[in-house]
Amino acid sequence: MNMRNYLVTKFIQALITVFIVIGMNFFLFRIMPGDPIRVLIRNPKISADSLARVREQFGLNEGRLVQFWIYLRDLFTGDFGSSFNYRQPVLDIIMERVPATVLLVGTATVLSIIIGVLLGVILAWKRGTRLDVIGLSVSLILYSMPTFWVAIIMVMIFAVYWQIFPLGGMGLPGVFYTSYWAELASKGRYLFLPTITFALILVGEYVLIMRSSLLEVMREDYMLTARAKGVSNRNLLRRHALPNAMLPVVTLIAINLGFIVGGAIQIETVFSWPGLGRLMYTALTNRDYPVLQGLFLFVTIAVVGANFCADILYRYLDPRVKS
């Protein structure tokens, strides 16, 4: 399959996935018990007349398929509906919170990949030693911990007992900073603990995959050849082993995206970080269905899109993938 056909196939697959999710999103939210108008209005004394008028206004008298069509049309014009709680368009609320999440997730992901790859290489190089056993066990234990629980423990240690870092949030409201650097330093203090926690959660898997992938590569014949040619240990690792061993890490980043989204919900909840994850939590507790629906769709499209990019990147990085 050539590159163009591959691209087209993958793109169509991604589109189908997004469409199925849109369908799920529409029909899932229609199975919930209760009348959506009652939920929206929250006024038990509303007259039958007004009720009928609102129903008409929202297109709820139409059949399911017509409603689905209206939903699709609205989606493509960027209309995700209005929040019950904030009385604002859902898309605006979501967009407002994207930067905070991108900042947190991005920093943590980059940090965890760098540390994970480094540690994985070290453990693979020193396999069978005590260091390896300890590193492996710690990675497995970290991997087995509920994300929110690790976050709670980090807050207890660093914000409650030692009080080095703030409990949560992203800075105090209404504070005026004397300079850009002062603002950055202040924001950094708030960012530090959630980021470290997030990286801690993510790093275990990168260590494990990097270690096993490098061990596998080191068993290959071309490694023996390189060694026989007299390539130094350093070059052996850098030129021959790492480029090949890094491939599974790229795949893992893509597979992990769903996991990262889950982690963001939990970490933002514990640290009161004003991003998408916390928005999801508040939408859940307030039963703010339009926000929940919009967020779910938004996040899924982001993950599907990123997966699509990873597929292409992988093919570019590994010329052996032809079929």
Add this chain to the structure above:
Amino acid sequence: MITSEQKKDLFALWKKNLVSFWGIYSQNKMGLIGLVILIIFTLMALFGPLLVEITTMAVDDVTQVLHPPTGNFWLGTDDLGKDIFAGVIIGSRVSLLVGVAATAISMIIGTVIGIVSGFYGKTIDALLMRITDVFLVIPWLPLMLVMAALLGPSLANIIFVIGITSWAGTARIIRSQTLSIKERPYVERARAIGSGDTHIMFYHILPNVFPLIFANTVLVAAIAILSETTLSFLGMGDPTRVTWGMMLHFAFSMGAVSFGAWWWLLPPGICVVLVVLSFTFIGYALDEVLNPKLRRRD
């Protein structure tokens, strides 16, 4: 029909397999540790709730709520003066029950879809695998949260939600194994003597994918326990049941973190970690037993 003689042979074969399985498994330190932890927690879930009872300290005495561990209350008390040690013991039952039930649902869906997809191929395969891909790519926690929020907080709903969202990985693995098994001569032989599709899938393919199902169950169980904890923590659990996740939910929402009530936050979490870790360890060990290539890995 299977004669009693054949039955005896079959039994002997199983016994032999089991013994050799245990021979390899028991070499694995990780696997043994995992098994011991799991047995301890299973016993705790079965018999623990019969032995303890959530007693409450006198609530009118303010000094008795959120009390650090004492001789009477080994793990202290919560904001209502309730014994946390008893809570952890009693919580083990529902936590493990949710894990087991959700895993069962997930494995059944995954196995059926995997076998049917691999066996029939063509359109059915393409369709089922597309659905599987969708479930693989959708971020699992938001999906579970949305479903749990729509269905309402109850134990059955939590089990259903976890089971219905976590089968995709199993389906993929089972499908690829089915693809290879259905080409084997004995399947052809079964077909030649007139066996139907259902018979072949049930009697010839299922037994051969069973080792895979077995190894995968352990990993799905770990995910199911973690999911229950997380869903409960985020407020999607059944508020009338005591589970480790619900304990953590109440602890967090009642401000145990800023109060520094470590005795309320640590024990339920440690239990979750131990159970998940035991499943992970067993999974690793099983992988080594069922996958001879890995056996000499360092």
